Amino acid sequence: MDAAEKPFLMVVEDVFLLNQGTVVRATGRMERGRVRAADDVETVGFGGGSIIRVAGVDGYRVRPGEAVAGMNVGLLLPGVEAGADAPGQVLAAPGSIGAHAAFGADLALFSQEQGGAEVRTGDGLSFSIRGAAVTVTLEQPAALEDGRSFAFRHHARAAGSGTVTRLVP
Structure with a gap:
């Protein structure tokens, strides 16, 4: 389409x-x-x-x-x-997309050679979804839909990218 x-x-x-x-x-x-x-x-x-x-x-x-x-x-x-x-x-368009505070995703971390930052379990990450900066816990609902790609940062450095695979109501 x-x-x-x-x-x-x-x-x-x-x-x-x-x-x-x-x-x-x-x-x-x-x-x-x-x-x-x-x-x-x-x-x-x-x-x-x-x-x-x-x-x-x-x-x-x-x-x-x-x-x-x-x-x-x-x-x-x-x-x-x-x-x-x-x-x-x-x-x-009214009703065509919803705001969600949680979602499942496939993530790909950038290697250090690609300029990615070292990310450890428990570290805070900054996500950028359609230009909207939100945290991993999504303190505010953001407009999301299945298949949407996004980037995330760690300590102001690119850390990786991902794709939304599941929306959690």
Whole structure:
């Protein structure tokens, strides 16, 4: 299935307040699907869960009628409180992806020759999933789905990568 035909999903990379804070512009690269003004989207992860109606789509110096997978866009979201959307959250078609605080994964550690850090049992790791930094214990639910790849760090050095194999409710 073509990425544009799948349900809409965009990782929020940056957030800007417009019109004295009455409108939020959430920017990012669309991973899949399509979105246009008047579509409903859901914020997922880090305390999200609200459904918002898109007021407009901003492209680079243009206002396209719709945005499709692969485009870098800003979505205009009126009525969203400052701080409600944050980098690392996901905007998605309502009900298409959920936030999870635990998951099973296949991990691959980088060797020291590959620049990886030495990781011992019990050491804390920092994971980066779609740009959202979370800890191994996932203190906050993050937008996850089976098959999603991710990277993790140890003491600010790349330590390895992994793939989500099982979501834990």
